[in-house]
Amino acid sequence: xxxxxxxxxxxxHPRLRRLLRSPISRCAxxxxxxxxLLLLYSLRQVARxxxxxxxxxxxxxxxxxxxxxxxxxxxxxxxxxRYTVPRESDxxxxxxxxxxxxxxxxxxxxxxxxxxxxxxxxxxxxxxKRSFWQDTSTFKDIFDEPHFIKALEGDVHIxxxxxxxxxxxxxARKHFTSWSSASYYEELKxxxxxxxxxxxxxxxxALRFSDPIEDLGKKLVERLRSRGKFIALHLRYEKDMLAFTxxxxxLSDSEANELxxxxxxxxxxxxxxxxxxxxRSEGNCPLTPKEVGIFLRAMGxxxxxxxxLAAGEIxxxxxxxxxLRLYFPNLVSKEALATxxxxxxxxxxxxxxxxxxxxxxxxxxxxxxxxxxxxxxxxEGHRRxxxxxxxxxxxxxxxxxxxxxxxxxxxxxxxxLSSLVTEMHKYRQGAPRKRYGSLPGSKGKARLRTxxxxxxxxxxxxxxxxxxx
Numbered sequence: 001x002x003x004x005x006x007x008x009x010x011x012x013h014p015r016l017r018r019l020l021r022s023p024i025s026r027c028a029x030x031x032x033x034x035x036x037l038l039l040l041y042s043l044r045q046v047a048r049x050x051x052x053x054x055x056x057x058x059x060x061x062x063x064x065x066x067x068x069x070x071x072x073x074x075x076x077x078x079x080x081x082r083y084t085v086p087r088e089s090d091x092x093x094x095x096x097x098x099x100x101x102x103x104x105x106x107x108x109x110x111x112x113x114x115x116x117x118x119x120x121x122x123x124x125x126x127x128x129k130r131s132f133w134q135d136t137s138t139f140k141d142i143f144d145e146p147h148f149i150k151a152l153e154g155d156v157h158i159x160x161x162x163x164x165x166x167x168x169x170x171x172a173r174k175h176f177t178s179w180s181s182a183s184y185y186e187e188l189k190x191x192x193x194x195x196x197x198x199x200x201x202x203x204x205x206a207l208r209f210s211d212p213i214e215d216l217g218k219k220l221v222e223r224l225r226s227r228g229k230f231i232a233l234h235l236r237y238e239k240d241m242l243a244f245t246x247x248x249x250x251l252s253d254s255e256a257n258e259l260x261x262x263x264x265x266x267x268x269x270x271x272x273x274x275x276x277x278x279x280r281s282e283g284n285c286p287l288t289p290k291e292v293g294i295f296l297r298a299m300g301x302x303x304x305x306x307x308x309l310a311a312g313e314i315x316x317x318x319x320x321x322x323x324l325r326l327y328f329p330n331l332v333s334k335e336a337l338a339t340x341x342x343x344x345x346x347x348x349x350x351x352x353x354x355x356x357x358x359x360x361x362x363x364x365x366x367x368x369x370x371x372x373x374x375x376x377x378x379x380e381g382h383r384r385x386x387x388x389x390x391x392x393x394x395x396x397x398x399x400x401x402x403x404x405x406x407x408x409x410x411x412x413x414x415x416x417l418s419s420l421v422t423e424m425h426k427y428r429q430g431a432p433r434k435r436y437g438s439l440p441g442s443k444g445k446a447r448l449r450t451x452x453x454x455x456x457x458x459x460x461x462x463x464x465x466x467x468x469x
Contacts (some may be wrong), residue, residue, distance in 0.1 A: 030425055065301060066390065101375070106203065124149075142352055199454070287399070384457055
């Protein structure tokens with residue numbers, strides 16, 4: 001006989017059957033069952049979240065990561081048939097070159113071209129000893145002076161010192177700004193092909209580093225190459241750069257205050273009140289070590305990639321460097337590659353140490369600057385001159401937008417980020433192109449910011465297509 005509807009099954013304990021007949025008990029059992037179902041569903045969702053991991057960056061072929069292509073372009077600095085040897089002159093030009101290593105290098109070669117224009121004998125330039133770097137190095141400490149004079153003997157007369165008879169003679173003075181692009185120099189603005197090629201011969205052939213610097217630089221390159229292909233990373237995350245640009249993203253309040261005080265106390269830095277957030281969003285800040293790690297992994301470089309750190313003392317030291325090392329453990333500096341004895345001779349000579357970084361950066365398989373400063377521009381131009389060696393210039397403004405999405409959790413590291421980053425940098429890897437001019441109608445600082453430096457890209461004056469000169 002079938003049980004009446006709602007009756008408890010006969011196999012249950014009599015006491016339990018009495019409980020189940022109660023309407024209250026039935027509701028309690030239903031609520032308990034519903035809660036159990038909710039718990040089971042929640043656990044499954046948590047498991048799904050826990051299992052969700054960032055996708056690995058997409059695999060990129062070795063050729064795409066490391067190969068460069070000059071597309072038939074080559075260096076062309078041979079003078080034309082109209083170029084003549086310098087005439088004898090009793091006028092002398094003395095030069096005081098200021099700034100860091102690369103400001104001095106470009107300034108010296110500008111003055112070589114001016115000496116040629118005005119038919120003056122150039123006295124070996126005196127180097128800046130009072131700047132931020134406080135480097136007492138002389139010209140011959142950093143550069144091969146005899147080679148410099150010999151290499152340019154067909155272009156301009158150069159002497160080591162001003163003749164004694166002229167030491168006390170009054171001189172006409174002309175001050176040039178070393179913070180602007182090449183277009184600032186009105187004397188150089190309309191130079192014809194031969195004089196622009198002279199500037200290239202000076203920078204890339206005549207202005208060779210001194211033997212101690214060249215020798216150690218080549219040794220360090222060989223030690224890096226013995227480990228495989230490598231990236232030279234110019235990580236401009238140094239105290240002076242962060243203070244000058246007002247970039248404090250990711251820093252503590254005390255660190256930000258320290259940089260602000262440094263900026264306020266440095267007299268020749270004109271801009272004092274800087275909005276760090278605006279600077280970063282406009283792409284004016286150097287990438288942080290962590291951002292560089294995210295960027296290079298998104299570009300497809302594997303964790304095993306060797307990276308040479310071409311930089312001075314990184315602000316915050318290991319606290320921030322460790323964030324890059326999480327992405328690329330094979331991160332080395334000159335201090336790790338060279339012996340203590342090899343580096344001793346360069347102690348307290350920042351420009352000579354910077355020259356070592358310059359040599360390694362030019363010779364690296366790939367060069368990546370975290371900020372577009374003088375060093376970055378000089379190395380990129382030199383690599384273009386040598387056959388358009390691969391140089392990846394980060395689109396900092398575009399990258400900041402992606403980094404902000406990562407921070408908000410709206411984007412994850414993996415295939416999608418990799419696709420966005422590689423597409424963004426498709427045409428920012430050092431392929432041949434003519435130098436950018438300033439934007440139409442731009443003036444003053446706006447013009448300087450949009451005009452590409454001659455030394456950053458000496459095409460077309462010093463780089464030609466095969467068969468053309």
